[in-house]
Amino acid sequence: MNPTPVGLFFAIGAATLFALKAIFIKLAYAEGVDPDALLLARMTIAMPVYIAVLAHLMVRGKASKLAPKLLALNIALGFIGYYLASYLDFQGLRFTSAQMERMALYSYPVFATLIAWAVYGDRPTYHTWIAVALTYAGVSALYLDEPIDTHPDTLLGIVLVIGAALSFATYVSLSKAVITKVGSLQFTAIAMLASTGFSVLHFGVIEPIDISALDGNTLYYGTILGIVCTVFPSFMMGEAIARIGPSKTSIVGSVGPVVTIAFSIALLNEPFGLYSALGMALVFYGVWWVGRAKT
Numbered sequence: 001m002n003p004t005p006v007g008l009f010f011a012i013g014a015a016t017l018f019a020l021k022a023i024f025i026k027l028a029y030a031e032g033v034d035p036d037a038l039l040l041a042r043m044t045i046a047m048p049v050y051i052a053v054l055a056h057l058m059v060r061g062k063a064s065k066l067a068p069k070l071l072a073l074n075i076a077l078g079f080i081g082y083y084l085a086s087y088l089d090f091q092g093l094r095f096t097s098a099q100m101e102r103m104a105l106y107s108y109p110v111f112a113t114l115i116a117w118a119v120y121g122d123r124p125t126y127h128t129w130i131a132v133a134l135t136y137a138g139v140s141a142l143y144l145d146e147p148i149d150t151h152p153d154t155l156l157g158i159v160l161v162i163g164a165a166l167s168f169a170t171y172v173s174l175s176k177a178v179i180t181k182v183g184s185l186q187f188t189a190i191a192m193l194a195s196t197g198f199s200v201l202h203f204g205v206i207e208p209i210d211i212s213a214l215d216g217n218t219l220y221y222g223t224i225l226g227i228v229c230t231v232f233p234s235f236m237m238g239e240a241i242a243r244i245g246p247s248k249t250s251i252v253g254s255v256g257p258v259v260t261i262a263f264s265i266a267l268l269n270e271p272f273g274l275y276s277a278l279g280m281a282l283v284f285y286g287v288w289w290v291g292r293a294k295t
Contacts, residue, residue, distance in 0.1 A: 007243030011252035014236035019256035021229040022098045022105075023263045025090065028221035035090045036203055037213035041222025042086075043199040046192065046230045053235075054189040064182040071190070074178050078191030081171025082234070083198040088164035096157030098264060104161035106257050109135070111169030112250035119173060122247055131289040135254035138282030141275045173246045175238070184238035192234055251286070258283050 028038055057063040066074065093101055113132065116122040124132070171191075179187045203209045240249045258280045265272050 004244055007240050007248070008252060010236040011240035011244065011249045012255055014233040014240060014249075015253040015256040016259045017229055017233035017236070018253075019259040020263060021089075021225060022093065022101050022260055023267055024221055024224050024229065025093050026098050026268065028217065029093070031217045031221075033215075033218050033221060034209065034213040035094055036207070036209050037218050038222055038225070039086060039090050040199055040203045040209065041214060041218050042225040042230060043083075043196040045219075045223050045226035047196045049227070049231045050189040050192045050196070053185055054193070057183075057186055057189070062183075063186055066182060066190075070178060070181065073174075074182070074187060074190045075194040077171050077175050077178065078194030079198055080167050081175070082192060082195035082230075083202075085164045085167040085171065086195070087199075087202075088160045088167060092157040092160030092164060094157065095153040096161065097154075098260065098268065101157070101161050104158045105165050106254055108165035108169040108172070109247075109250035109254055111166050112172045113247045115169060115173035116176075116245070116247045120176070122245065124247065127289055128247060128251070131251050131286045134282050134286030134289060135251060138254070138258075138279040138284075138286060141279035141282060169250065172237070172241065172250050176241055176246050179238060179242050184242045185235065188234050188238040192230075254283055254286060 025038070029035070054063065089101070089105065092104070096104075110132065113124055113128070117124060175187065175191075182190075237249065240252070261272070261276060261280070
């Protein structure tokens with residue numbers, strides 16, 4: 001079976017579900033939910049699923065025995081990709097709008113493509129560069145309809161989200177080597193359990209949160225973020241990287257802003273103009289070019 005169509009399906013699915021994260025976070029913040037409590041709820045609610053998947057692999061004899069260095073790399077990638085990136089993104093959304101967050105966060109495919117080139121010698125093809133140009137032209141067009149706020153707090157938010165983008169790009173780019181050896185399911189389960197452990201350590205020991213902050217709204221939105229926007233897309237992302245590589249996976253991730261805009265219109269009553277329509281068309285055309293790129 002050609003891995004490219006299936007890999008593209010998983011990459012688009014992961015981008016779609018990850019894109020919903022900003023919408024639900026903004027809705028949670030509007031309800032007065034504490035950002036730190038929300039992040040902790042998200043990770044701890046997702047944790048049993050990853051434990052179950054890892055236990056299933058071990059019982060079925062499908063879990064690989066990891067050398068200490070490989071296990072340490074798997075844990076480090078979990079820290080970078082899901083703990084650090086999530087923390088920076090959650091904090092950034094406190095100071096910037098969902099629109100600006102999208103623009104900053106979806107710079108990560110460029111970072112991932114360059115990292116993969118530097119680390120693996122995965123030189124971008126002609127089709128890949130066209131895909132990058134089209135998708136980023138599309139993402140840029142999406143924001144021509146948006147006012148730019150130059151308030152210092154907004155700039156801080158953008159810097160934090162760009163940090164999240166670089167962190168996640170590093171995860172996407174460096175995870176392929178581990179996934180190839182242990183499989184996407186085991187890799188994702190270990191990475192996510194590691195990120196959960198870092199979250200519990202952070203908010204339980206380093207910066208303890210008030211337990212009363214874990215109220216009904218926090219648990220409600222934490223469940224949505226933990227299952228719909230974390231568990232499902234994390235496994236999809238791992239499988240996409242395994243099938244089509246980090247560069248193509250990250251470029252396809254540029255479809256995320258389009259999805260976020262659609263839900264922003266429906267749930268946050270954001271406007272939709274001519275540039276938004278043009279941007280959506282360019283992003284989808286860019287994804288089509290990814291499918292044409294040679295492995």
